[in-house]
Amino acid sequence: MKTLYRLLVPIMALLFSVSLAQADTPGSLRGEHAAMITKSGKISLFRAQIKGLEIGPPNDRLDAEVLVTLDSQPDLVFGISYHQEDPAARTMIETLREAYLHDMPVTLQAPLLPGRKHLRLIWVQLGK
Numbered sequence: 001m002k003t004l005y006r007l008l009v010p011i012m013a014l015l016f017s018v019s020l021a022q023a024d025t026p027g028s029l030r031g032e033h034a035a036m037i038t039k040s041g042k043i044s045l046f047r048a049q050i051k052g053l054e055i056g057p058p059n060d061r062l063d064a065e066v067l068v069t070l071d072s073q074p075d076l077v078f079g080i081s082y083h084q085e086d087p088a089a090r091t092m093i094e095t096l097r098e099a100y101l102h103d104m105p106v107t108l109q110a111p112l113l114p115g116r117k118h119l120r121l122i123w124v125q126l127g128k
Contacts, residue, residue: 037112037119040128041072046100055079055118062118066093068100070108078108080121092124099126 047067054061055077064079080096083089099106105128110119 035112036109036122037076038107038109039070039073039076040105040107041070042103042105043068043096043100044071044074045069046096051081060116060118062120064120066096068096068108070106075117077118078110078121079118080124092121095124095126 045068049055049065049067051065052063054063055067056062062077062079063081065082067077067079069077080089080092082093096106098104104126107125107128108121109123110121112119
């Protein structure tokens with residue numbers, strides 16, 4: 001009986017902790033790519049600004065050093081922060097700049113939060 005008890009207690013604790021983690025996770029973040037938006041187009045705005053200068057209304061603020069909009073979705077603003085220690089962010093910014101300068105299409109992906117029009121980029125792809 002002690003052996004059965006020693007096995008059941010950790011299993012029950014694990015099941016309980018998993019259910020708590022699921023309860024804390026917003027429904028929009030569950031499932032494969034459930035909360036991602038992917039848009040393609042040409043960059044119509046490429047804006048670089050100082051760190052800490054936020055854009056958007058109080059309920060939709062974005063703090064990013066580089067902001068872009070696409071011709072296919074002009075109402076959405078995609079932003080990315082520039083960090084010296086993050087080579088991926090530097091590469092994404094360079095890719096966005098080159099695409100803007102050479103009028104090339106890009107595909108962008110960002111987490112989609114309900115009611116938000118200012119989104120933080122997680123990846124950038126040159127071309128459609």
